[in-house]
Amino acid sequence: MLEQLLIFTRGGLILWSCNEFGNALKGSPIDTLIRSCLLEERSGAASYNYDAPGAAYSLKWTFHNDLGLVFVAVYQRILHLLYVDDLLAMVKREFSQIYDPSKTFYGDFDEIFRQLKVEAEARAEDLKKANPLGGGVNKKQYHKAGSEGGSVGGRKSSNGALKNDGGDADADDAGGKKGHKLENGHSNVNFVAAKDANLKNSGSVNGKENESSNIGAFDVNKLQKLRAKGVNGKKAEAKVAPKAEPVKKATKKNRVWDDSPPEHESKLDFTDHVGDDGDRNVDFLAKEQGESMMDKEEVFSSDSETEEDEDERKNNKPDAKKKGWFSSMFQSIAGKTNLEKSDLEPALKALKDRLMTKNVAEEIAEKLCESVAASLEGKKLGSFTRISSTVQAAMEEALVRILTPRRSIDILRDVHTAKEQRKPYVVVFVGVNGVGKSTNLAKVAYWLQEHNVSVMMAACDTFRSGAVEQLRTHARRLQIPIFEKGYEKDPAVVAKEAIQEATRNGSDVVLVDTAGRMQDNEPLMRALSKLIYLNSPDLVLFVGEALVGNDAVDQLSKFNQKLADLSASSTPRLIDGILLTKFDTIDDKVGAALSMVYISGAPVMFVGCGQSYTDLKKLNVKSIVKTLLK
Amino acid sequence: MDPIEQFEEWKEQASHLWRVAMDHLRHVPPTQLYAAAAIVVFTTVLLLSRLLKRAKANTIVLTGLSGSGKSVLFYQLRDGSTHQGTVTSMEPNEGTFVLHGETTKKGKIKAVHIVDVPGHSRLRPKLDEYLPQAAGVVFVVDALDFLPNCRAASEYLYDLLTKGSVVKKKVPLLILCNKTDKVTAHTKEFIRRQMEKEIDKLRTSRSAISEADITNEFTLGVPGEPFTFTQCSNKVTTAEASGLTGEISQLEEFIREHVKP
Numbered sequence: 001m002l003e004q005l006l007i008f009t010r011g012g013l014i015l016w017s018c019n020e021f022g023n024a025l026k027g028s029p030i031d032t033l034i035r036s037c038l039l040e041e042r043s044g045a046a047s048y049n050y051d052a053p054g055a056a057y058s059l060k061w062t063f064h065n066d067l068g069l070v071f072v073a074v075y076q077r078i079l080h081l082l083y084v085d086d087l088l089a090m091v092k093r094e095f096s097q098i099y100d101p102s103k104t105f106y107g108d109f110d111e112i113f114r115q116l117k118v119e120a121e122a123r124a125e126d127l128k129k130a131n132p133l134g135g136g137v138n139k140k141q142y143h144k145a146g147s148e149g150g151s152v153g154g155r156k157s158s159n160g161a162l163k164n165d166g167g168d169a170d171a172d173d174a175g176g177k178k179g180h181k182l183e184n185g186h187s188n189v190n191f192v193a194a195k196d197a198n199l200k201n202s203g204s205v206n207g208k209e210n211e212s213s214n215i216g217a218f219d220v221n222k223l224q225k226l227r228a229k230g231v232n233g234k235k236a237e238a239k240v241a242p243k244a245e246p247v248k249k250a251t252k253k254n255r256v257w258d259d260s261p262p263e264h265e266s267k268l269d270f271t272d273h274v275g276d277d278g279d280r281n282v283d284f285l286a287k288e289q290g291e292s293m294m295d296k297e298e299v300f301s302s303d304s305e306t307e308e309d310e311d312e313r314k315n316n317k318p319d320a321k322k323k324g325w326f327s328s329m330f331q332s333i334a335g336k337t338n339l340e341k342s343d344l345e346p347a348l349k350a351l352k353d354r355l356m357t358k359n360v361a362e363e364i365a366e367k368l369c370e371s372v373a374a375s376l377e378g379k380k381l382g383s384f385t386r387i388s389s390t391v392q393a394a395m396e397e398a399l400v401r402i403l404t405p406r407r408s409i410d411i412l413r414d415v416h417t418a419k420e421q422r423k424p425y426v427v428v429f430v431g432v433n434g435v436g437k438s439t440n441l442a443k444v445a446y447w448l449q450e451h452n453v454s455v456m457m458a459a460c461d462t463f464r465s466g467a468v469e470q471l472r473t474h475a476r477r478l479q480i481p482i483f484e485k486g487y488e489k490d491p492a493v494v495a496k497e498a499i500q501e502a503t504r505n506g507s508d509v510v511l512v513d514t515a516g517r518m519q520d521n522e523p524l525m526r527a528l529s530k531l532i533y534l535n536s537p538d539l540v541l542f543v544g545e546a547l548v549g550n551d552a553v554d555q556l557s558k559f560n561q562k563l564a565d566l567s568a569s570s571t572p573r574l575i576d577g578i579l580l581t582k583f584d585t586i587d588d589k590v591g592a593a594l595s596m597v598y599i600s601g602a603p604v605m606f607v608g609c610g611q612s613y614t615d616l617k618k619l620n621v622k623s624i625v626k627t628l629l630k
Numbered sequence: 631m632d633p634i635e636q637f638e639e640w641k642e643q644a645s646h647l648w649r650v651a652m653d654h655l656r657h658v659p660p661t662q663l664y665a666a667a668a669i670v671v672f673t674t675v676l677l678l679s680r681l682l683k684r685a686k687a688n689t690i691v692l693t694g695l696s697g698s699g700k701s702v703l704f705y706q707l708r709d710g711s712t713h714q715g716t717v718t719s720m721e722p723n724e725g726t727f728v729l730h731g732e733t734t735k736k737g738k739i740k741a742v743h744i745v746d747v748p749g750h751s752r753l754r755p756k757l758d759e760y761l762p763q764a765a766g767v768v769f770v771v772d773a774l775d776f777l778p779n780c781r782a783a784s785e786y787l788y789d790l791l792t793k794g795s796v797v798k799k800k801v802p803l804l805i806l807c808n809k810t811d812k813v814t815a816h817t818k819e820f821i822r823r824q825m826e827k828e829i830d831k832l833r834t835s836r837s838a839i840s841e842a843d844i845t846n847e848f849t850l851g852v853p854g855e856p857f858t859f860t861q862c863s864n865k866v867t868t869a870e871a872s873g874l875t876g877e878i879s880q881l882e883e884f885i886r887e888h889v890k891p
Binding site for chain 2: 405
């Protein structure tokens with residue numbers, strides 16, 4: 001059963017809610033939907049799953065952009081309601097006819113809604129009955145579904161009726177598995193990343209209505225199949241992984257994980273020779289390098305801005321000329337009635353390409369464009385505006401919204417809070433190999449030290465040769481105490497001891513350096529997860545290089561996923577912030593910043609932009625957005 | 631066709647039209663001409679006066695964390711009712727209207743422009759669009775669920791109090807403790823004290839990075855003394871309200887104080 005159907009304005013006023021259902025929703029699914037989905041530029045997704053204690057809802061929504069209305073339907077996730085998309089589209093159509101901005105109460109809509117619902121339900125029933133017969137159109141589409149969704153099994157190649165059952169079973173199966181997974185508390189909210197079934201539906205509406213609803217329902221089915229496949233795939237992965245693990249362990253055990261290493265390997269550990277004469281010559285102070293760039297104000301001259309704007313205009317001109325100079329001018333003066341998806345497509349495509357040339361991951365660019373399209377479709381184009389400029393403005397707003405940090409990035413404030421509680425503030429630096437974790441750890445240490453915060457480093461990279469020595473050199477140059485325990489120790493234990501040591505000697509901040517690891521390396525990710533679980537740091541900082549392109553998505557999502565999956569606690573710690581390194585090497589290809597923030601939801605806290613200790617900056621959102629859209 | 635050629639052609643056409651128009655003008659009686667001129671002058675004056683009126687600050691900005699009850703207060707001020715409730719706002723609510731509580735009053739009452747800016751942190755940049763025209767800012771605080779949100783609210787308030795557009799124009803600010811109809815709600819004195827304490831701590835951490843932070847152009851309070859709101863260059867007051875039950879008289883007073891009828 002449908003739990004609730006709400007119509008509200010983008011300003012937040014509820015215009016109409018279905019009061020015949022009566023039963024109150026558990027938790028606040030609508031608010032959560034708005035905060036974590038619609039405002040995060042994820043409105044291109046097809047549905048949103050919400051979990052409250054004792055309830056699991058699915059939410060679907062649609063916008064009426066011209067009137068600024070949002071329609072949201074809430075239903076129990078275990079029920080796969082086929083008619084929701086259809087119903088939402090009809091409600092949208094009917095309601096927009098009676099909508100009046102000055103009116104805030106629509107008691108008369110109750111009757112209309114009841115009719116619409118009966119209609120939609122009847123259509124869904126018809127569909128169910130019609131399906132086993134398998135019309136020509138249906139069959140064709142099911143075959144398409146089979147090939148598109150990947151071959152899940154031999155079952156799929158049998159006839160239409162069987163497939164339908166199979167699809168349902170799969171879907172139920174998926175529901176069950178998902179429920180189980182959620183019980184483990186691994187993820188509370190998941191997006192169903194698929195094309196908006198509703199959009200597709202409305203696109204093919206010109207045929208018979210019955211057929212169109214068929215297609216709508218088919219989309220839902222396909223979606224479920226895909227989901228089922230996803231779950232199966234994941235399961236398969238999980239099955240494979242433990243198998244692979246013992247083999248790997250057998251080969252690596254000797255070096256890293258064993259408590260008592262073979263005799264000759266202890267020779268590799270040179271860390272006990274602290275303060276050897278050979279190292280003395282690096283002992284000069286780095287203190288005199290001036291203030292860190294974190295503290296320097298960046299001045300943006302308004303001249304350069306206007307220049308850029310002019311450039312932009314010049315760039316845009318040829319675009320307009322192509323379409324026919326006069327017609328586009330006429331259109332811009334008259335103002336177009338309502339924007340349709342087909343109108344937006346060329347502009348969006350151009351924008352997507354531009355984003356991708358700026359090194360934004362393709363997946364992210366695609367999602368962003370979809371979300372911008374969803375927010376513009378049906379809107380009236382004002383006079384004296386072009387579609388491309390409207391799309392650009394909408395994209396700019398979206399980008400600013402994404403890059404604006406959701407949580408406070410005032411680390412010093414957090415440090416002071418921790419100081420009051422008499423415990424050290426622990427920052428763990430994680431990331432893949434060679435992105436500059438240790439270097440930027442030293443930069444952060446330098447910056448903190450400048451603000452009279454006593455810092456301690458913990459060398460928990462017990463994996464790579466020379467890592468401890470590298471950190472020790474930094475520590476000596478900055479005159480910062482370092483905690484180290486050699487190479488063959490468990491990093492989690494080293495970190496634990498370092499924090500205890502910091503509590504004893506009254507250090508305010510502990511910066512924990514970890515070994516670089518690829519996101520697919522399960523044993524190492526497990527070790528990291530253990531380190532984080534054992535020490536519960538105040539900040540998990542993901543260090544990523546700005547050079548990375550499509551891999552940024554993979555890195556961050558896998559790190560987050562692994563930290564969640566491999567954690568022993570029910571509320572796993574995820575990545576809290578991002579440190580973007582090598583920012584000076586990328587010129588205008590700043591897309592990695594956007595990709596990383598979008599995929600993780602964590603803000604960029606620092607930007608490393610050079611080789612010296614002072615080269616640490618804050619992210620300037622405005623300049624990034626300007627560069628991205630240039 | 632070459633655009634320059636096209637342009638030349640147009641120029642020719644325009645000059646021709648101009649000549650025809652001038653010929654026509656000579657045949658028109660002068661009284662009609664004067665009337666036309668008068669109408670043109672009148673409309674420009676009207677337009678200009680409207681523009682000037684807009685530029686004058688008569689906007690009250692409602693702001694605060696998400697979920698503190700700004701939208702409800704907005705609709706209470708406008709319609710005197712919360713209708714069927716609200717959800718998290720995605721866009722500002724904006725309106726120029728006579729306050730609902732004053733619609734029954736006799737005499738001419740000036741309408742107030744009220745903006746309710748969403749509190750979600752992603753939407754905060756929107757606030758900068760409205761602050762330059764603000765005659766007063768209302769910072770709404772959830773008095774019921776105050777302690778868990780104290781830090782976030784104080785940070786937001788700190789950012790607000792150090793904004794150039796607020797400090798330079800000395801825009802008065804009202805800290806409105808909402809949801810006081812509930813029994814467990816904190817008092818406004820308690821909230822004021824807690825926020826002062828929190829801002830005092832923020833001052834030390836923010837002043838350390840203020841050079842880097844472009845948004846904070848000004849520092850707060852007197853160095854070396856614990857921070858109180860009386861040290862601000864603009865007037866900061868506190869009041870209580872309850873959006874749900876419609877107890878908003880103190881808010882209306884504040885608005886009337888700063889937007890004169």
